[in-house]
Amino acid sequence: PLQKKAKTDRRSLAFGPFLADLDGRLVTGANGTVIDMAKSEFDVLEVFLTRANRLLTRAAISEAIGFTEDPESSRAVDIRIMRLRKKIEADPANPKFLRTVRGEGYIFSLPTGDGN
Incomplete structure (x- = not known):
């Protein structure tokens, strides 16, 4: 919220x-x-925070931060997400907030207030 x-x-x-x-x-x-x-890195974080708990594809993230859609920008998104995880996750290899959905994209998980 x-x-x-x-x-x-x-x-x-x-x-x-x-x-x-x-x-x-x-x-x-x-x-x-x-x-x-x-x-x-902040640009990527802002995209996730303003679209929390929703699956975002690399293409959607690239578009939101102004990258052109090509294989290089897709990799650039992955690199920024990796760097971001190192800064905000207690265990970047097992992220609590910024999770990968294999083959689809990423989800930034925020608690919904129901204890999860």
Whole structure:
């Protein structure tokens, strides 16, 4: 759920120990630690956060971040996702948030409030 903070009127979203400020393009972790991200990594994260719990193909991600659709951009998406996992997943090999759906794409899983 996208939240607006009243006093700053910024769009932000919490996931796990992280808070993503979509307008300020900043991600903070536990204790307010800033997570250093390249522009392209934040772009990919924003695509996932604004489309959480939905399957996204590489082509849809490429289009959303302005990449041309070719084999090179498909690989570029994979590389950014790999880098992003290293920054936001406790165990990048077994991701909790940014999961691969083999042969189809990726899903960014956010809790739905039902305990899962």
